[in-house]
Structure formats: C-alpha cells, structure tokens
Amino acid sequence: MPICAARQMAKKMRREFPMPHVDFQIGSELRRIEVDSSRSLLDEAVSAGLPVNYSCRRGDCGQCVAALAAGEVNAVNPSQSLHSDQGIYLCNAAACSDLVVSLPHFPELANVRQFRSPAKIHALSFLSDDVVELTLRMPPAMNPRFLPGQFVRLTNKERVTRSYSLAAAPAEDKLLRVHVRRVNHGAFSDYLFGTAKPGDLLHLDGPYGHFFLRDNDRASRTIFLATGTGIAPILAILEALSPEKRAALGDIALYWGNRHERDEYLRSRVKVLSSRIGLRYRAVHSREVLASPRHVQDLLTQDYDDLSDGLVLACGNPAMIEQARKVCLNLTLPADRFRSDPFTSS
Ligand SMILES: Cc1cc2nc3c(=O)[nH]c(=O)nc-3n(C[C@H](O)[C@H](O)[C@H](O)COP(=O)(O)OP(=O)(O)OC[C@H]3O[C@@H](n4cnc5c(N)ncnc54)[C@H](O)[C@@H]3O)c2cc1C
Ligand code: FES
Secondary structure: OOHHHHHHHHHHHHHHOOOOEEEEEEOOEEEEEEOOOOOOHHHHHHHOOOOOOOOOOOOOOOOOEEEEEEOOEEEOOOOOOOEEOOEEEOOOEEEOOOEEEEEOOOHHHOOOOOEEEEEEEEEEEEEEOOEEEEEEEOOOOOOOOOOOOOEEEEEOOOOOEEEEEEOOOOOOOOOEEEEEEOOOOOHHHHHHHOOOOOOOEEEEEEEEOOOOOOOOOOOOEEEEEEEHHHHHHHHHHHHOOOHHHHHHOOEEEEEEEEOOHHHOOOHHHHHHHHHHHOEEEEEEEOOOOOOOOOOHHHHHHHHOOOOOOEEEEEEEOHHHHHHHHHHHHHOOOOHHHEEEEEOOOO
C-alpha cells in the first residue's frame, strides 16, 4: 500500500477506534498521552519522557507503583502482579479505558532531571574480595544531579542492564560511584569482576528511586538498616546530612548485616561518620559461628520496644527488608515511616 494511503487508513482507524488516553498527574502538573492498549503504561510513559521510576520491568521491585485514580487496566502479563497495596504496577498495566494515574511526587526532586547518557568507566577499585567500587565519568557537558539514596541503571555492551545505588552524594568532580557485590554467575557482576576495565563505555539512565530523606522528615529516633552493599546509599545519605537535618532526625542508629566481620568493607568510613554525627553503630554477622543475633531485624526487637515516633530506612536484601518491616510495624512504627529500597535481582 502506498505510504499516504496507509497514513490515511491509520487516521481513519484512530477516528473510529480512538486510542485511550492517560492523564498522568505529577504533583500539580497534568500530562496527557495517548496510549496503545497492548503496551504497558511504563513503556508508554518512558517513551513520552515522563519522570517514572522503574528497575526490573517485571513486577518484582515495586519501583514503578503508581495510584490509579480513574479507569480500568488489565495485565500485560497475566502471570505477573498487577496490583500492590499502594497502586498498580505500571510495568504490567495496560489501559482498557481512559485513565487517570497519579505518579508519586516529591518536591525534593524538583531540581532532579532524569537523563540517559553514555558513561565511561573511570576506575574500578576492589573494596573487598567481593565488592568493587565502579567510578563513572559522564560526558563533560553533563552535570548529573541526584539525591543521596537514589539509584541508576547501567547497561553494558552485552546489553545487560542492572540497577545500582549511588554510593556518594553529588561531588564537584562529577564522578558517579556505585558499589557492586559479586554474585555467582551474575551477568553484570561477572563482567565487572572479569573483563571490565577503565575506558569501557556503559550506558547510564536515571536517577530513580524515592529512597531519600524528605525535607520535612522529623523523628525522635531514626534507624538505618542495611545488608551488604545496601550500606552504600545509606552512607551517601548520612554523609550529606546538614546540621539542621541531623538535629531533626533525633537519635540515629545504623544496623549493618553481613555474613562475616571481614565483609564490613566500609567499616572505617562508618567509624568516621559515627564520631562525626553521633551515630550508634550495630553490626551483625549471619555466618559467624558464635554470632547471636544473626540478623539486623532480630537486633531491632532486642533494642527497641516502641517505634511510634521513629523513622526507618532499610536497604539491601529483600527478605531482610520484608522481615524488618513486620518487626517495625509490630513496634508501632507508622507504615508510612518505613522507607526501603530492596535490591531485587533483574
Ligand atoms: C533499586 C536497586 C538498587 C540496587 N543497588 C545495588 C547496589 O548498589 N549494589 C549491588 O551490588 N546490587 C544492587 N542491586 C542489585 C543489582 O541490580 C543486581 O541485581 C545484582 O548486581 C546482580 O546482578 P548480576 O547481573 O550480577 O546477576 P544476575 O545475572 O542478575 O543473577 C544471577 C543469578 O544470581 C541470582 N542473584 C541475583 N542477585 C543476587 C543476590 N544479591 N544474592 C544472591 N543471588 C542473587 C539471580 O536470581 C540469578 O539466579 C540493586 C537492585 C535494585 C532493584
Ligand atoms: S519496574 Fe515495575 S515492579 Fe519493577
């Protein structure tokens, strides 16, 4: 069929079978897009350049959850979750009607713009036998902005994409750092621990995530929970605390779980921070023979009997996060005062 005949046919089809539209509410802003009802709302939102959050694209990480204010959706993949406690998984939801979708909105992100860019490996430093710090250099014209606690997605030349939390607050040198733990037969970590070298080109997109301190966070006690490399974004948050914010967080405690004592690859950084901001540090080791308790969530029940005026930020192993959430809610922590970033696998 000649091209203009095909275009006219497409126009006629759209007139007769209009595509659903979605109003995305982002704070006070409303962005309307037409969507293809065979594609996920996440794909449509990303194509339209909307500031959506995501990582796994398959209903596991929960990063893409948004509130459905009006309309009906169905699952692109019926074997994956469509609904969570807080809304719908945009990565698995397709429009069956016109929709109104409210994206999580945070004024703290007003100056943070998502970007996609090549990123060159500047350095690889082994922080322990199984943790490498990857330092990335962005093109000179770029000034990447993010909030401490957020993550980026990295893609290597084999087209493997994984999410990694930024391990330090934005710095003048504009270098970005992430800490990657070796996973046996892991596609991305095998690359970093094997053939990766300075000068390699990766692709970076982000920043994503809501694992950061809000401007109005206040608590009489603030508890940070980490396992393994989950410590990296937490130290980025803590090292960037202003004196006012430090005062607003009350007593601060940091619980860090590792298999062995030797796995505490940032112990000296934690010690410096502890004395600088007055932080109570508690370490647990799940595989040390005499260790008791062995998990951060078990220590919590020992140390606290009431968290009703607390704030908890947890990052790392998804099982730790789920169990810690239950423990905290039992200790009467309000549900919206538990913030987490589970390192789900892709
Ligand atoms: C928001 C977010 C932030 C993250 N930040 C970090 C970070 O800062 N540092 C970091 O090291 N990781 C982080 N992760 C995890 C990271 O994205 C990868 O999942 C991880 O590096 C494994 O990727 P891989 O390609 O090496 O292994 P894959 O090829 O994905 O996995 C290989 C096999 O190992 C299993 N597996 C994957 N991860 C683990 C694990 N942790 N423990 C045991 N088995 C596993 C898989 O199920 C699979 O069977 C984050 C994840 C998310 C969602
Ligand atoms: S991107 Fe939708 S749940 Fe992970």
